[in-house]
Amino acid sequence: MLIAMPTPEADVPSTLPQTPIDAALDAALIEQRLVGAVVLVAQHGQLVYARAAGFADREAQRRMRTDALFRLASVSKPFVSTAAMILVGQGRIGLDDALARWLPEFHPCLADGRPARITLRQLLSHTAGLGYRFFEVDEQGPLALAGVSDGMDCTPITLTENLRRIATVPLLYEPGTGWGYSLATDVVGALVERICGVPLEAALRQLLMRPLDLHDTAFVAVDAGRLATPYVSQLPQPRRMRELDVVPAFEGTVGIRFVPARALDAKAFQSGGAGMTGSAGDFLQLLELLRQGGGDLLPSALVDEMARNQTGELALPNSPGFGFGLGFSVLRDSVAAASPESAGTWRWGGAYGHSWWVDRAQGLSVVAFTNTLYEGMSGRFVTDLRDAVYAHLPARQNTEQAA
Numbered sequence: 001m002l003i004a005m006p007t008p009e010a011d012v013p014s015t016l017p018q019t020p021i022d023a024a025l026d027a028a029l030i031e032q033r034l035v036g037a038v039v040l041v042a043q044h045g046q047l048v049y050a051r052a053a054g055f056a057d058r059e060a061q062r063r064m065r066t067d068a069l070f071r072l073a074s075v076s077k078p079f080v081s082t083a084a085m086i087l088v089g090q091g092r093i094g095l096d097d098a099l100a101r102w103l104p105e106f107h108p109c110l111a112d113g114r115p116a117r118i119t120l121r122q123l124l125s126h127t128a129g130l131g132y133r134f135f136e137v138d139e140q141g142p143l144a145l146a147g148v149s150d151g152m153d154c155t156p157i158t159l160t161e162n163l164r165r166i167a168t169v170p171l172l173y174e175p176g177t178g179w180g181y182s183l184a185t186d187v188v189g190a191l192v193e194r195i196c197g198v199p200l201e202a203a204l205r206q207l208l209m210r211p212l213d214l215h216d217t218a219f220v221a222v223d224a225g226r227l228a229t230p231y232v233s234q235l236p237q238p239r240r241m242r243e244l245d246v247v248p249a250f251e252g253t254v255g256i257r258f259v260p261a262r263a264l265d266a267k268a269f270q271s272g273g274a275g276m277t278g279s280a281g282d283f284l285q286l287l288e289l290l291r292q293g294g295g296d297l298l299p300s301a302l303v304d305e306m307a308r309n310q311t312g313e314l315a316l317p318n319s320p321g322f323g324f325g326l327g328f329s330v331l332r333d334s335v336a337a338a339s340p341e342s343a344g345t346w347r348w349g350g351a352y353g354h355s356w357w358v359d360r361a362q363g364l365s366v367v368a369f370t371n372t373l374y375e376g377m378s379g380r381f382v383t384d385l386r387d388a389v390y391a392h393l394p395a396r397q398n399t400e401q402a403a
Contacts, residue, residue, distance in 0.1 A: 002288040008067040020388035028381040032237040036064035037370040038280040044363040057229040072276045073350035080272035081327030095121040111170040123184040124326035125310035129171030130182035134256040151271025154259040159269040179314040189272020200270040217278030228371040280369040287365040340390035349377040
């Protein structure tokens with residue numbers, strides 16, 4: 001274990017002044033922008049802030065705990081991306097090898113019918129030309145018509161079948177010439193599965209979970225009693241998510257198809273891009289592994305490659321100053337992003353209401369898991385939390401220097 005975690009009931013003595021972080025969290029709860037959250041902050045390898053606040057289930061009056069389990073959505077991606085990079089480090093695949101060697105059945109074409117060469121690097125950096133169903137404007141979009149799953153519904157298909165359906169849809173652009181957030185990490189999951197010769201969850205357990213001693217992260221919740229209930233942002237307060245809920249993440253799109261029961265369905269296919277469940281503590285261990293250079297699992301040069309902007313000057317929509325590495329966004333320009341984060345900071349989130357970042361220059365790993373979408377992923381809370389953490393970093397650093 002890289003970070004010593006507290007018992008779920010314990011308060012953690014904080015060497016980072018709590019008031020600003022608590023204020024950001026309390027404001028989101030009092031103003032009913034969030035129902036519940038777990039926030040963890042580590043600096044220089046030490047847990048300096050940990051708090052569970054609000055409700056894991058508001059109607060049942062079940063309080064949030066630091067060991068709560070959440071539907072991870074795109075927080076699944078760093079786990080699967082790291083597993084793929086471990087395989088690269090073991091020499092079992094190259095970043096720029098064509099997928100055809102391992103997935104010969106996966107051969108999407110360009111719009112004009114020409115075959116395309118796709119590499120692991122392009123998948124991890126979302127430059128492969130794939131799309132997401134939830135970005136389409138209506139149910140007549142090509143991915144919807146092909147019956148593709150984004151990994152958060154409960155379609156009774158296999159990963160292999162979903163991959164087959166994805167491959168029937170023309171690519172949006174020639175691989176390597178554009179950027180678009182996509183189902184690419186689902187393809188990475190299939191690739192990891194194929195190389196390891198076992199189902200994706202077993203491969204992740206072998207490559208990552210067991211070495212890191214992670215017990216909470218899986219494709220089916222390991223303890224249904226610890227699973228937080230999801231809520232959808234709405235005025236005057238968030239509403240409980242329905243059994244099937246379609247919630248647009250962006251204006252003019254058809255929306256993400258959420259089926260919260262998927263987290264308890266062992267028959268649901270293992271979506272590497274969106275299908276996992278887990279705790280904030282487990283995810284913090286993964287971030288710390290990467291922040292500290294990969295330990296015995298991953299050569300530091302490959303961690304540096306993950307952290308390098310792979311997209312050049314390609315613009316990420318609505319994200320000035322950001323590029324994309326191998327598995328997460330990378331901050332290129334703090335001024336353009338109007339952010340106190342150091343250049344090179346990694347960041348991403350998850351549609352069920354999560355955000356996280358790693359600022360290696362400041363020794364920081366921050367995890368904020370909430371049960372309220374989309375406030376916890378891209379709402380005011382994310383910016384308020386970021387600013388609260390950075391506002392008090394200089395004071396902490398000065399204290400350390402004086403000591």
